Amino acid sequence: MYLNREEKKISKRKCILDAAMRLFSKNGYEQTSIEELAREAGIGKGTVYSYFQTKKDIVRAFCEDELEYTRSEITAKTNPDSPLKDQLMIIFMAEFRHVTRNSEFGRLYLQEKVFPREHHSQEDLEIQNRYFEMLYPIYEKAQKRGELSSDLELLHISGHFYALYLLVVSCWYNGMIPTEEIAASMELLLLQTIDGLKPQTN
Known part of the structure; x- marks a missing residue:
């Protein structure tokens, strides 16, 4: 061809x-x-x-591919008015599939992403900013719908949910959560956290 x-x-x-x-x-x-x-x-x-x-550029390219894959999954499988939990499930399950398609490389990628050997370069920061640009509108809409408290910082919200994702992936790597239970575990943690971040009612 x-x-x-x-x-x-x-x-x-x-x-x-x-x-x-x-x-x-x-x-x-x-x-x-x-x-x-x-x-x-x-x-x-x-x-x-x-x-x-450099080899670092290869790891960065994997990160860019993950971002584009996640963005395409959001576009194809949800809409901006979907419940927050549904949108986050699309995002984090897409990331999980992308990272674990090669478990050893995924481990290396996560180590470089979370605990890099050196300070992030400008290119790394640009990818990070694009990731936030994808997430922030989702959180802002969730705040307007009353799913999240409006006085929460978007960066802190991102931290809450990404920490859950890292926990689930870590549990998959150490064998605590099998592949077939990943989605259910992720969904449960998201629901618990969203419930805790809702506006407080008197």
Whole structure:
């Protein structure tokens, strides 16, 4: 099948990311060289550098893909007026599927995202801001509907819910929650937290 120039670029980028996931999982992030990655992907070393200057850029690309996948899931499966719990379930289950499709690479990705080896770069901060830009309108609408107290800071709301997601993913990695129970566990925690963040009535 003939691929145009843009399709070839997308295909090569995916090939590099897939090779990185395999090698990072098998050999470790630090132990994997760009040369080994190029060999695994079946392309030249220079081609890898034309897409990603460093291994950190590869992890960042995985983060960008996660964000776009989550955004597409929200667009396809919910609407801005859906209950907050339903929208958050779409978001966090999409993130869970994306991160755990390769469990070892997902572990590395989460470590870099939550406990990075170095301070976030400008590119990392831009991705983080895009993530907040996706979430904040959802929380603002929930506040207007009375699902969340209006005096809560949006950043703090984000922290509450993301902490729940990290807890569930952590429990999956250590075997406390099996895959088939992830959605039910996530839903229960979200409902409990939303109930606690509702406006207080006298």
